Each structure stands twice: as C-alpha cells, then as structure tokens.
Amino acid sequence: MNLETLGFTTYFEQQLEQLRAPFATKALHVGRVVLEHKHMYRVITEQREVLATVSGSFAHEAIAREQYPAVGDFVLIEYMDGEDRAVIHALFTRSSKFARKVAGRDIEEQIVAVNVDVLLLVMSVNDDFNIRRLERYIAAAWDSGAQPIVVLTKTDLCDDVTPFIEQVEQVAFGIDVYAVSVVTQHGLAALISRLTVGKTAALVGSSGAGKSSLTNALGQNEHMQVASIREDDAKGRHTTTHRELVVLPSGACLIDTPGMRELQLWTDSDSVGASFQDIEELSEQCRFRNCTHANEPGCAVVEAREQGVLTEERWQNYVKLQREAAYLAQKTSRDAQLAEKRKWKQISKGLKKKKR
Numbered sequence: 001m002n003l004e005t006l007g008f009t010t011y012f013e014q015q016l017e018q019l020r021a022p023f024a025t026k027a028l029h030v031g032r033v034v035l036e037h038k039h040m041y042r043v044i045t046e047q048r049e050v051l052a053t054v055s056g057s058f059a060h061e062a063i064a065r066e067q068y069p070a071v072g073d074f075v076l077i078e079y080m081d082g083e084d085r086a087v088i089h090a091l092f093t094r095s096s097k098f099a100r101k102v103a104g105r106d107i108e109e110q111i112v113a114v115n116v117d118v119l120l121l122v123m124s125v126n127d128d129f130n131i132r133r134l135e136r137y138i139a140a141a142w143d144s145g146a147q148p149i150v151v152l153t154k155t156d157l158c159d160d161v162t163p164f165i166e167q168v169e170q171v172a173f174g175i176d177v178y179a180v181s182v183v184t185q186h187g188l189a190a191l192i193s194r195l196t197v198g199k200t201a202a203l204v205g206s207s208g209a210g211k212s213s214l215t216n217a218l219g220q221n222e223h224m225q226v227a228s229i230r231e232d233d234a235k236g237r238h239t240t241t242h243r244e245l246v247v248l249p250s251g252a253c254l255i256d257t258p259g260m261r262e263l264q265l266w267t268d269s270d271s272v273g274a275s276f277q278d279i280e281e282l283s284e285q286c287r288f289r290n291c292t293h294a295n296e297p298g299c300a301v302v303e304a305r306e307q308g309v310l311t312e313e314r315w316q317n318y319v320k321l322q323r324e325a326a327y328l329a330q331k332t333s334r335d336a337q338l339a340e341k342r343k344w345k346q347i348s349k350g351l352k353k354k355k356r
C-alpha cells in the first residue's frame, strides 16, 4: 500500500523532515493508525501491518490524552527485529480532529477519529429524517476541520426525494447533498466520485440511518478488507476485531469507529455561527451592534422570525447550541484553571521537600 493511498498528502509530507530530525540514527517509517487497542495500535505502512506501542520518551512527553495516537493518525515508527511489532516515536500534526465529551464530572475530550477530510452526514429519508439533528452534525463537522457532505439514504422508500433535498439545502449552506439507495444503487456513483485517492472520509449518523449498508456498498471489492483480524488476547484466547480505517476501491480511506458513530457535540460558538450563517448575517443588520435579539428596536432577527423568513425551530436550535457552546467553554476554562492550580501545588510541595 503506498503512502498516497493511505491518505499521506502534502500536508503531512511537509512535516516529515522536521519530525524525523531528532531520530537521525533510527530507521523510521511512516504509518497510519487503523485500530486502537488498549495501549497498542495497529499501524499500516508501505511495507506491512504491525502492532505498535509508543516509545518511553513519547509517553513521557505526552501529558494529555489527546497527545496519544488515535485512529487516522500518521505516525513515525521503528520496526522491531523479527516481529510484526513496532515502536511509535512521533505523531504528525493533525488536519482535523473529532472528539466527544467523556461522561463524568470533569469534561474530558476523548478523540474518536483524526485526519478526516470529508465527513459523511448520513440520514435516511424516512423516520430518521431530522433537520435539527443535521444542524448539530454540521456544526460539529465545521468545528473539526472536515468538510461535511450530506448523504440522504434509502431513497427507494419514498416517491420523491426533492422535498427532502430542499429542506436540507435550507440549513446546509455550501454543502453538497447526495441522495442514495443501496437497494437500487441510485446515486452511489456520484458519491463515490467524491471519494478519491488521498481523501479520508468518515461516517456519522444515528442508529439505523444506513451507515453499515453504505459502507458495504462503497467497499465492494475493497483492497483492504473490513474483514476481521484474528488475534490472541492476554489470556491466549482468540478474539476478532475490525480495522476501523479501510481503503475503499475508489481510492479513499474510510474511517468507521463506534465513537464516531455516536458523535456528540463538542463545539464552540464560532462553529455554531458557521452553520447558522443566515442568522449571523441577520445579526449584522440589527441596529445595535451588541443586540441580543430579545426585544431591542430595529432587530433584524426578530423581524425575520415575525415574517417567518427564519423559522422558530431553527432559531431555537441556534439558541440552544450557542448556550451549550458557552457552557462548555466556561467549564473547560474552569477545569484548566483547577488543573493549573493542582500543578503548582505539586511543584511547590516538591520544592519544600528539596529544601529540607
């Protein structure tokens, strides 16, 4: 598998020399993480597939969880002699990142996939069709750095997809919409033509939206099987797992991880704004620059709502997402402050000990 097929674009190539420099005496290879085990990574290189762990100094320098490799990452690895094992020495800077909130008191980011170029927002045209949910996904996509694409599935189940596409286009500015059916194959070729060599795509969408069916339809005759990998666990039992990054016959890579499938919002106010450009544009027409769109005179947002140009549902969803983004921003900075405080406590404790 050559590096280009693995999605190693000029963005990553440009980092190579600098990243390699500190390891001049080592024979390093570029690889891509296709699966994350506990403290172990399945990595594909031009030559082979290996199981890799991070080096001691890598672990020493990685403080936050997000500094560890994730599915989709490019890494510099060193093969271990005579085994299909390797050591990860360095991580390439990511082009995009998907994270979710981890349940618990502290809000921690858990990375679910990285280096995704195209995010396929999968939604069916039957009972799963939900414009408000789509708005959330679009905000998350812009936030990550990936380009969103809407994929409406199961078109064979409705007589006319036009009204669905029109509804989507009203909330998805500048985003391409594809309507497909895996039953009739309708629209698949057009979607596949977007998934070319060097691109990495990922799927999000609710349960039953048709993600697995779509993956199978896109992955026919694939080079790198979605098929299971047999391995032995710590107790010597055979287990099977799946690669979470595969190369499609069209040449693109496809990431499909459980975390990605149930992606939640981890977003900021800017990306909410990016997916509600109509509201941002209206705000600029308000008489007062710091208009809260509540009851100020000359408010363009209120006017648009009254005239029905801006629907009540869309406005409410915008307010809700902004509130969530504000809450997260506040919570994150408070957690960061507390962490900083703890760190200095540790340091001053250490100093006191030394003095004694």
Ligand SMILES: Nc1nc2c(ncn2[C@@H]2O[C@H](COP(=O)(O)OP(=O)(O)OP(=O)(O)O)[C@@H](O)[C@H]2O)c(=O)[nH]1
Residues within 6 Å of the ligand: 153, 154, 155, 156, 157, 180, 181, 182, 183, 184, 205, 206, 207, 208, 209, 210, 211, 212, 213, 214, 261
């Ligand atoms: N009629 C029709 N049914 C479809 C189509 N695509 C998927 N389905 C059906 O929809 C159901 C759900 O599809 P899946 O591909 O399993 O959905 P999913 O998004 O992977 O669901 P999770 O695995 O729960 O996340 C299955 O019964 C599929 O057979 C389609 O194009 N047309």
Ligand SMILES: [Zn+2]
Residues within 6 Å of the ligand: 283, 286, 287, 291, 292, 293, 294, 296, 298, 299, 300, 301, 302
């Ligand atoms: Zn206003």
